[in-house]
Amino acid sequence: QPVTLINVFEVPEGKLPEAITYWEASRAFLATQPGFIRTRLHQPIAPNARFQLINVAEWESPQAFQPASARMQQEVSGSAT
Amino acid sequence: QPVTLINVFEVPEGKLPEAITYWEASRAFLATQPGFIRTRLHQPIAPNARFQLINVAEWESPQAFQPASARMQQEVSGSAT
Numbered sequence A, B: 001q002p003v004t005l006i007n008v009f010e011v012p013e014g015k016l017p018e019a020i021t022y023w024e025a026s027r028a029f030l031a032t033q034p035g036f037i038r039t040r041l042h043q044p045i046a047p048n049a050r051f052q053l054i055n056v057a058e059w060e061s062p063q064a065f066q067p068a069s070a071r072m073q074q075e076v077s078g079s080a081t
Helices: A016-030 A062-080 B016-030 B062-080
Strands: A003-009 A036-042 A053-059 B003-009 B036-042 B053-059
Touching (some): A003 B053, B016 B036, B016 B053
Antiparallel strands (some): B003 B053
């Protein structure tokens, strides 16, 4: 049963490019993981929106996503240090 | 240029059925409006999620959505009194 993962991000002023770079690194890794279907990053068209980034991703199951997310945390934070 | 509309809802305890009924009435109306593509209502699978409902809709343009949303406000709130 495919599942939709929705993350909302409140990004501090001036940190948007960095946040997008982090998101792209995460996506690049997650896209290699079993169960990944697709993901899309949304940015507001209206000014002063509550969230500056919203990620909407689809996975084949929650069980496929959880380990992939854990591995991603290690991978992306590891390469960021 | 199609646009994605994402609404997050913090629904008070016990009000979920009512909120879903309102959402369904809104969708039934919006689906008749020019520029409507599709919409999906998401409910969390994880306990104590921040949002109890998240609507993800797609429209042919922001210009198509705004008047439809205004008409919907009148239509749905009118029928609810």
